[in-house]
Amino acid sequence: MSTETPGPAHAELLGVSKRFGGVQALSDIALRIDHGKIHALVGENGAGKSTLGKILAGVHRPDRGELTVNGSAVDYRSARDALADGITIIAQEPTLVPDRPVLENVFLGVESNVAGVVERRQLARRYRSLVDSTGIELPPQRLARTLRVADQQKVEILRAIARDARLIVMDEPTSALTRDEAERLFELVRRLRDNGTTIVYVSHFLAEVLELAETVTVLRDGRVVRTSLAARETPELLVTAMLGRTLGLAFPEKKPPPADAPVALSVRNLSRPPVVNDVSFEIRAGEIVGLAGLIGSGRTEVARAIFAADKSVSSAIDVAGKRLQARSPRDAIRHGVVMVPEDRKGQGLLMLRSIVENVTLPHLHDVSKGGVMEPQAETRRAGDLIKRLDVRTKSGRSRVDTLSGGNQQKVLFAKWMFRRPNVFIADEPTRGVDVGAKRAIYELICSLAAEGIGVLMISSEHEEVLGLAHRVLVMRNGRIVAEFTQETMSEDAVLHAAFATHQKLDEEVFDGDA
Numbered sequence: 001m002s003t004e005t006p007g008p009a010h011a012e013l014l015g016v017s018k019r020f021g022g023v024q025a026l027s028d029i030a031l032r033i034d035h036g037k038i039h040a041l042v043g044e045n046g047a048g049k050s051t052l053g054k055i056l057a058g059v060h061r062p063d064r065g066e067l068t069v070n071g072s073a074v075d076y077r078s079a080r081d082a083l084a085d086g087i088t089i090i091a092q093e094p095t096l097v098p099d100r101p102v103l104e105n106v107f108l109g110v111e112s113n114v115a116g117v118v119e120r121r122q123l124a125r126r127y128r129s130l131v132d133s134t135g136i137e138l139p140p141q142r143l144a145r146t147l148r149v150a151d152q153q154k155v156e157i158l159r160a161i162a163r164d165a166r167l168i169v170m171d172e173p174t175s176a177l178t179r180d181e182a183e184r185l186f187e188l189v190r191r192l193r194d195n196g197t198t199i200v201y202v203s204h205f206l207a208e209v210l211e212l213a214e215t216v217t218v219l220r221d222g223r224v225v226r227t228s229l230a231a232r233e234t235p236e237l238l239v240t241a242m243l244g245r246t247l248g249l250a251f252p253e254k255k256p257p258p259a260d261a262p263v264a265l266s267v268r269n270l271s272r273p274p275v276v277n278d279v280s281f282e283i284r285a286g287e288i289v290g291l292a293g294l295i296g297s298g299r300t301e302v303a304r305a306i307f308a309a310d311k312s313v314s315s316a317i318d319v320a321g322k323r324l325q326a327r328s329p330r331d332a333i334r335h336g337v338v339m340v341p342e343d344r345k346g347q348g349l350l351m352l353r354s355i356v357e358n359v360t361l362p363h364l365h366d367v368s369k370g371g372v373m374e375p376q377a378e379t380r381r382a383g384d385l386i387k388r389l390d391v392r393t394k395s396g397r398s399r400v401d402t403l404s405g406g407n408q409q410k411v412l413f414a415k416w417m418f419r420r421p422n423v424f425i426a427d428e429p430t431r432g433v434d435v436g437a438k439r440a441i442y443e444l445i446c447s448l449a450a451e452g453i454g455v456l457m458i459s460s461e462h463e464e465v466l467g468l469a470h471r472v473l474v475m476r477n478g479r480i481v482a483e484f485t486q487e488t489m490s491e492d493a494v495l496h497a498a499f500a501t502h503q504k505l506d507e508e509v510f511d512g513d514a
């Protein structure tokens with residue numbers, strides 16, 4: 001097996017470190033990426049894969065260390081700089097211009113904005129040949145924001161290819177794709193590789209990775225555990241190498257509810273094909289149930305279906321013993337089910353309104369008498385909560401967009417604690433908040449449970465789920481595939497269930513897919 005490529009690597013990182021506030025995302029990374037190969041990056045959520053990809057693509061600058069491309073040291077200040085060297089990234093979060101059509105998004109940054117008729121015809125032709133060569137068919141005039149996430153990702157793929165990149169970082173490109181779409185993408189990736197393009201491929205589908213890539217690097221806690229030939233690895237070996245990630249956080253003491261505590265939430269046969277398949281579970285009053293699993297496993301979709309933010313096909317949901325037939329989040333809230341969504345800015349908070357308004361708006365009928373608002377009562381109750389949750393602000397009248405991420409999250413919690421709910425759903429409650437605010441949010445979640453509220457907590461940080469939850473459910477491909485109690489839960493067990501290392505390779509990636 002000849003793995004030694006003569007001459008310089010396509011890209012090489014030496015001693016690269018990157019810190020975000022209190023988080024050391026990458027430490028002293030040494031990595032060599034060879035020309036014309038598919039090099040996979042694997043690791044648990046938060047291991048640093050996306051950060052590494054973004055450093056290669058000029059999105060982030062290393063704090064320390066050196067990046068060389070084709071043997072010369074480079075110092076990219078932006079994605080544009082990296083692109084000039086033929087490096088681009090298909091990011092985990094699509095970065096399209098929402099109000100522009102597909103065609104323009106594909107050629108964005110390559111072509112001038114004011115295209116004449118001739119140029120436009122030329123673009124249309126180039127688009128056609130891209131579609132032909134990739135097999136990715138999308139209506140060129142559709143506005144990007146009207147596309148589902150999987151299609152947005154396809155636009156990103158077309159764009160990377162249109163840019164003629166020689167090194168493409170693909171960050172979890174198949175997490176939103178169907179089986180057919182993913183298989184077409186693999187073909188495309190192989191074809192690109194055969195034409196000499198270097199691919200850095202980030203994925204948590206380990207069987208997929210081992211089939212595609214020549215080389216695999218395992219990251220853990222921002223460090224390289226090892227780089228090896230894909231042929232020498234198995235999913236089991238990879239997962240074992242990923243284990244042991246530590247957030248270094250202390251969690252509040254666990255106080256599970258008594259065994260005879262009433263059921264706060266009962267979910268039976270919840271389905272929303274293809275993303276949620278026949279999910280059933282219960283949460284007792286005062287119990288914290290953690291929903292673990294990889295990105296795209298269906299956790300958020302379960303939460304959104306319970307909260308009636310999305311329609312489920314079939315289900316029986318009871319809240320505190322009463323059937324919930326919510327047609328909208330408003331119905332769910334009335335029945336005492338509340339949710340702090342994953343996307344605070346998009347779904348949770350009115351960024352330009354004040355803290356007090358954000359806390360009280362969904363409960364106006366509570367604080368108004370005969371339809372007339374009572375600003376004093378409103379302010380007082382909201383003020384009490386803001387104090388209790390320790391939101392760091394000068395005044396309750398401050399706009400929410402002036403707060404840090406952690407404090408915004410506290411405002412969201414306050415909004416839903418304003419009227420005591422039966423069930424509290426928190427989806428990635430600590431994403432993007434600093435360590436101090438994380439700890440405060442953990443304490444909040446525990447205090448909700450201590451008050452007898454049933455808590456459903458979703459987090460991609462498995463250590464966080466294990467540290468807080470009284471019981472852990474693991475999802476994969478839209479199903480609950482494992483349940484762990486305090487006695488049986490461990491990071492090892494959760495991770496192996498999430499990654500399905502016990503399954504046969506060809507089943508692993510796509511079982512349950514429509």
Ligand SMILES: Nc1ncnc2c1ncn2[C@@H]1O[C@H](COP(=O)(O)OP(=O)(O)O)[C@@H](O)[C@H]1O
Pocket residue numbers: 020021023024025043044045046047048049050051052432
């Ligand atoms: N822009 C950012 N601001 C703050 N923290 C970040 C940012 N990007 C990543 N992180 C943190 O850095 C660590 C590594 O993240 P990431 O590279 O996204 O991991 P992965 O892609 O392996 O899941 C995580 O703890 C994450 O929360």
Ligand SMILES: [Mg+2]
Pocket residue numbers: 049050051092171
């Ligand atoms: Mg990532």
